[in-house]
Amino acid sequence: MVGRDITIGQYLAAPTLLHRVDPRLKLGMVVIATVLVFLYPGWPLLVFALTLVALLAICRLPLIHVLKALRSVWVIVFVTFLLQLFLTPGVVIWHWGFLSITDSGLSNGIIFSARVVLLVVLLSALTMTTPPLRLADGLESVLRPLSRLRVPIARITTIVSITLMFIPNILDQSSKLVRAQMARGADFESANVLRRVKDVIPVLVPLFVKVFHDADDLAVAMDARAYGGGKGRTRLYPLKIHPTEALLSLAFVAVAIGILFIPLT
Amino acid sequence: MLADVETKDIKVEGLSYTYEGADSPAIADIDLDLEHGKLYALLGRNGSGKSTLARCLNGLLLPGAGRVVSCGMDTSEPGSVLEVPRHVAMVFQNPDTQIVGATVEEEVAFGPENLGLPTGQIRERVDRALELAGITSLATRQPLRLSQGQKQLVAIAGAIAMEPDFLVSDESTSMLDYSARVRVLDLFEQLRDAGMGIIHVTHFLEEATLADEVVVLESGRLVAQGTPQETLGDPQRVRSLGLDPLAVTVVAYELARLGHAVPEDVLTVKELVSWLYA
Amino acid sequence: MALRLRLEGVTYSYPLPGKDEAVAVTAVSLAVEPGDVLCLAGSNGSGKSTLAQVCTGLLAPSSGALYYGDERIEGRSALREFRRKVGLLFQNPEDQLFADTVEKDIAFGPHNHGLRGDALKARIQESAAMVGLPLDELGSRSPFSLSEGQKRRAALAGVLALDPEVLVLDEPFIGLDFEGRQSLASALTSYRAERGASIIIVTHELSHVWSLATTFGLLSEGRLVRFETREELLAGETDLAALGMQLPQWGSLARELLRAGVSLEDPADPRALAGAMARRREATDGR
Numbered sequence: 052m053v054g055r056d057i058t059i060g061q062y063l064a065a066p067t068l069l070h071r072v073d074p075r076l077k078l079g080m081v082v083i084a085t086v087l088v089f090l091y092p093g094w095p096l097l098v099f100a101l102t103l104v105a106l107l108a109i110c111r112l113p114l115i116h117v118l119k120a121l122r123s124v125w126v127i128v129f130v131t132f133l134l135q136l137f138l139t140p141g142v143v144i145w146h147w148g149f150l151s152i153t154d155s156g157l158s159n160g161i162i163f164s165a166r167v168v169l170l171v172v173l174l175s176a177l178t179m180t181t182p183p184l185r186l187a188d189g190l191e192s193v194l195r196p197l198s199r200l201r202v203p204i205a206r207i208t209t210i211v212s213i214t215l216m217f218i219p220n221i222l223d224q225s226s227k228l229v230r231a232q233m234a235r236g237a238d239f240e241s242a243n244v245l246r247r248v249k250d251v252i253p254v255l256v257p258l259f260v261k262v263f264h265d266a267d268d269l270a271v272a273m274d275a276r277a278y279g280g281g282k283g284r285t286r287l288y289p290l291k292i293h294p295t296e297a298l299l300s301l302a303f304v305a306v307a308i309g310i311l312f313i314p315l316t
Numbered sequence: 317m318l319a320d321v322e323t324k325d326i327k328v329e330g331l332s333y334t335y336e337g338a339d340s341p342a343i344a345d346i347d348l349d350l351e352h353g354k355l356y357a358l359l360g361r362n363g364s365g366k367s368t369l370a371r372c373l374n375g376l377l378l379p380g381a382g383r384v385v386s387c388g389m390d391t392s393e394p395g396s397v398l399e400v401p402r403h404v405a406m407v408f409q410n411p412d413t414q415i416v417g418a419t420v421e422e423e424v425a426f427g428p429e430n431l432g433l434p435t436g437q438i439r440e441r442v443d444r445a446l447e448l449a450g451i452t453s454l455a456t457r458q459p460l461r462l463s464q465g466q467k468q469l470v471a472i473a474g475a476i477a478m479e480p481d482f483l484v485s486d487e488s489t490s491m492l493d494y495s496a497r498v499r500v501l502d503l504f505e506q507l508r509d510a511g512m513g514i515i516h517v518t519h520f521l522e523e524a525t526l527a528d529e530v531v532v533l534e535s536g537r538l539v540a541q542g543t544p545q546e547t548l549g550d551p552q553r554v555r556s557l558g559l560d561p562l563a564v565t566v567v568a569y570e571l572a573r574l575g576h577a578v579p580e581d582v583l584t585v586k587e588l589v590s591w592l593y594a
Numbered sequence: 595m596a597l598r599l600r601l602e603g604v605t606y607s608y609p610l611p612g613k614d615e616a617v618a619v620t621a622v623s624l625a626v627e628p629g630d631v632l633c634l635a636g637s638n639g640s641g642k643s644t645l646a647q648v649c650t651g652l653l654a655p656s657s658g659a660l661y662y663g664d665e666r667i668e669g670r671s672a673l674r675e676f677r678r679k680v681g682l683l684f685q686n687p688e689d690q691l692f693a694d695t696v697e698k699d700i701a702f703g704p705h706n707h708g709l710r711g712d713a714l715k716a717r718i719q720e721s722a723a724m725v726g727l728p729l730d731e732l733g734s735r736s737p738f739s740l741s742e743g744q745k746r747r748a749a750l751a752g753v754l755a756l757d758p759e760v761l762v763l764d765e766p767f768i769g770l771d772f773e774g775r776q777s778l779a780s781a782l783t784s785y786r787a788e789r790g791a792s793i794i795i796v797t798h799e800l801s802h803v804w805s806l807a808t809t810f811g812l813l814s815e816g817r818l819v820r821f822e823t824r825e826e827l828l829a830g831e832t833d834l835a836a837l838g839m840q841l842p843q844w845g846s847l848a849r850e851l852l853r854a855g856v857s858l859e860d861p862a863d864p865r866a867l868a869g870a871m872a873r874r875r876e877a878t879d880g881r
Contacts, residue, residue: 062418064458182418216416219460224689231690234652234682235756236706253702257692260738264688265413272414275376276427276478277401283432287425287439362743362771409769464638490769493637493798494840519771522843560772563843563864570868576875585843589850592875 061218062182068110069180073292074189076300081177087307088169093162095310100169102306107176120175121168128164135160178215187212188290205280213269217262224261228254323388324481326350326373326404326513330382333368341380342368343536352481352513355504357524357544359517360533361558366517369533370486373515374404387481402431405475409487411467412460420462420470421446421455427478441477449473449503465496472503482513489518501526521548521562525583532557545581564588597663598792599626599649599760604658606648619645620816621658626760626809629786631793633803636813637838643764645813646796650762651677678707681758685765687745691737696748697729699737703756721755725781743774750778754785761785762794767802779806800834801842805862812837828852828861 069077084103091099107114121128141155178186187208194204232254328348334341343365350356350373360366371377372384375391387403389396405427408414417423424445428438446452449469454462459470468488475483485504489497501523504514508528516523524530530547532540534557540547548554551561551569564585568578582588607618619641626632636642647653648660651673660667660676667676681703684690693699700718709717722729725747732740737748746766753761761782767775783806786793795803800810810827812820814837822830828849834841841849848861856874860866 064418182422184416184418184422213416220412227684227686227689228692230652231682231684232692232702234650234677234690235703235752236678237702253692257688257738261688268408268410268413269416271376272406272408273416273426275374275401275406275408276474277398277430278426279398279430284429285432285435285438286429287422287435287442289435361773487769493838495637495835495838519769558771558773560775563847566864567847567867567871570864571872574868574872576872585846585850588847588871589854592851592854592871593878 063116063179065113067112067180072296073290074181074185075193076292076296077177077181078189078193080300080303081173083304084173084307085170087311088166090311093158095313096162096165099307099310112176116179117172117175121171124171128167131167132160132164135163183212183215192290205282220265221262225254225258228257324352326482327385331372331379331384332381333372333377334380341536346538350513353511354528355508355514357516357518357527357530359524359530359559364533365536366533367486370484370517373484374406375400402478403480404482404484405478405480406484406486407471407475407488409490411464411471414471415459417459419456420459423459423470424473424477427474445473445477448476465492465499468492468500483507485516487517521559544583548583549580597625598628600661602659604648604655606644606653606656618816622818624811624818624821626792628790628792630809631807632809632811633807634794634796634811634813635798635800635839637798640813641816642796642813646762646764649794650680650682679758680760680762681753681756683750683753683763683766685768687749690749691745694736695734696737697733699748700752700755703752717755721751724754724784725751726777727751760792764796775802798839800839804842804844
């Protein structure tokens with residue numbers, strides 16, 4: 052297998068304090084935090100960001116992996132920043148030719164790209180500390196009321212967890228295909244961007260074929276162990292919320308909401 | 317249900333299966349009785365139907381014609397879909413694409429969890445399965461980071477945790493190196509000694525020599541069944557079935573042509589060399 | 595005879611963040627001549643796949659030297675040039691088939707090397723013929739619609755179409771049955787005979803290459819512990835089990851006989867073995 056870093060969505064086995072926390076609590080915190088991230092104006096956003104980083108550090112989450120996950124989305128962050136920077140109307144503070152940067156542009160640029168960064172951090176913290184099947188368990192438990200409306204939540208959550216599990220598989224497979232093409236003269240290091248794009252396209256179809264093939268193998272293996280769609284499944288480690296973690300989660304949510312009301316301009 | 321079937325055996329009667337869109341059946345008219353407590357080797361060239369037959373034994377594939385009665389349950393009956401896997405477990409060729417769990421113990425627990433067993437029982441089964449497979453020390457490791465051989469042992473432990481009467485191995489050793497294969501075969505022998513029936517589909521004739529009974533398929537039909545000596549002793553016959561005859565049998569054949577009578581049941585180097593000194 | 599490929603003290607290492615240990619190759623020196631069939635054998639994790647990729651220029655050595663003929667290969671562009679002369683066949687055909695049709699897939703390599711028109715067509719025909727793939731029947735079909743055996747042939751044809759002087763195959767025999775292995779072995783033998791190519795086969799299963807290989811390179815934990823012919827391997831005392839491998843029955847029979855003092859001209863020929871055993875038996879009977 053070709054070496055790869057932990058990417059977005061991949062589980063990391065490390066002794067963090069968040070690993071054993073009930074997935075439902077983690078899901079809840081991430082959802083609430085996500086909403087708040089979009090509500091925070093400038094300075095509260097910074098306060099929240101610092102609080103979050105401090106919390107993750109206290110929980111012994113290896114921040115280096117979060118940084119690596121950020122590395123894969125830096126393009127999105129950068130584009131967001133640029134768009135806000137140059138396109139927001141306001142008081143012009145700098146211009147060159149037809150390009151102009153306004154004060155609101157600058158602050159919006161920073162805020163919007165910070166939001167993307169924080170979302171990635173929250174998501175990574177969740178998936179890094181929660182194995183896919185556990186996440187599915189948590190989702191299923193939270194969505195259970197919907198089952199009265201005949202929504203097939205067990206299947207949905209299984210799909211979610213298996214998709215997460217397949218991310219490394221997809222990356223492995225694409226790197227194998229790229230290597231095979233390189234071995235036959237394809238040039239992925241060419242300066243010619245068009246050439247590079249052209250050489251990537253042939254990888255997509257066989258990638259899908261192989262991934263579907265593997266997914267099929269997995270489905271068969273699950274069937275062979277009496278997987279019946281999640282109904283009536285019990286657990287080796289049943290979901291149980293302990294008072295301590297419940298309180299701490301509430302505390303986190305309270306602090307996060309509190310930050311929203313800090314009187315900063 | 318047949319009254320004369322021992323509930324711990326598998327009875328295959330007139331079994332045929334044709335894949336969708338195929339011109340001819342993958343297996344046809346197979347009659348086979350499989351007893352628990354025995355190690356079977358299922359051989360045949362690629363396309364002979366071994367995998368198809370294996371998958372009919374635990375209900376993964378439903379018979380096109382004929383029937384399979386596994387541990388007293390007809391696999392074609394809708395009610396048996398969740399029951400048969402309890403009794404007939406299966407492990408597959410690719411160690412990577414059969415793993416679901418984030419840790420080894422969660423992986424092994426997957427089956428019992430699906431059976432809806434209480435947590436305490438799941439814990440017991442997991443511990444027992446890990447011990448049988450000799451991988452208790454790997455319990456909290458991530459399965460995808462283990463070696464291929466270790467992954468297969470995890471897969472087998474996952475199957476053992478179902479506490480089945482039969483274990484079907486669909487070429488589970490094909491992708492393993494020699495030392496891993498030895499560990500797997502040792503485990504199969506242990507399970508057989510404990511009363512489980514093992515059906516091991518394999519390409520390796522040397523593995524087949526360890527079996528109690530060898531079953532050979534050719535073009536979807538059952539063409540040979542018997543002890544390893546009976547089925548693999550004649551190199552011409554073995555070659556005609558698309559298999560690579562054991563070196564020892566080829567040399568024994570040549571020796572017979574030179575007028576030396578080598579005992580018929582010689583399949584291993586040890587046995588042949590000891591004849592030399594006899 | 596001029597050496598085709600030579601490695602001197604080659605080391606390759608990279609830590610894999612996702613794995614528990616780094617896969618590495620340490621201080622490997624070996625030489626391959628035209629027409630050689632080198633078997634690089636070792637258990638999983640011995641570094642044989644990594645070594646194979648260094649031999650094809652997909653990975654650049656961390657230290658040590660790689661020579662092709664008399665030229666030392668170093669630097670990105672030299673490696674790229676070198677890759678054109680070496681063909682690599684991966685274990686799984688699904689990892690290397692990607693075009694819309696079989697014909698286009700085989701054409702991928704030579705097209706990248708600049709072949710066009712009639713020359714390209716001819717190359718495709720030759721390669722398909724060499725592996726026994728009926729182009730008129732399968733040429734316009736999707737590679738994914740082929741049977742397992744046909745996919746492997748198509749993948750091999752795609753590599754042979756590069757007309758490589760060195761052909762590296764990573765575990766090509768796994769999952770093949772006896773006839774499949776025989777037909778692959780004969781395709782390789784014809785290519786080697788016609789082109790004078792050197793062939794390197796990476797495998798953990800010695801029985802698959804026992805009669806095919808001219809030299810055996812045994813790897814353990816990234817080091818090349820043995821580099822010898824079949825006869826030397828049989829005459830020696832190497833404990834293959836300790837390396838995670840096993841001599842095929844032919845080999846262990848031959849070794850036992852050699853140890854018993856029976857002389858063998860060709861350890862892979864059953865008649866020779868039988869003859870030698872018969873003579874020995876008669877000798878002991880006569881005593």
